[in-house]
């Protein structure tokens with residue numbers, strides 16, 4: 001029998017406000033938080049917004065989130081049977097759900113296109 005684990009995931013935008021939704025995910029020993037989020041998106045709610053690129057290489061740094069109150073990479077954070085609370089980075093501007101604006105200010109397109117003096 002497959003064990004299930006509960007992820008409490010923050011959803012929403014700054015405009016609509018945020019809420020926490022709980023998802024039960026089949027647990028596999030060694031799975032990452034990102035594995036669970038991808039399972040949710042594929043099997044429970046395709047509208048869940050997450051950002052990632054390299055999946056398990058810890059190279060892109062795009063999957064930064066807060067897991068149980070700690071800033072971490074979702075692809076390297078291991079899930080346990082106790083489940084996890086997954087939130088967007090609190091120090092960054094929320095885009096939607098777990099996606100935040102992680103670009104440094106000087107890399108924003110508006111900064112690049114700003115008139116030069």
Ligand code: FES
Pocket residue numbers: 052053054055056057058059060061062063064073074075076
């Ligand atoms: S998905 Fe690339 S570092 Fe996590």
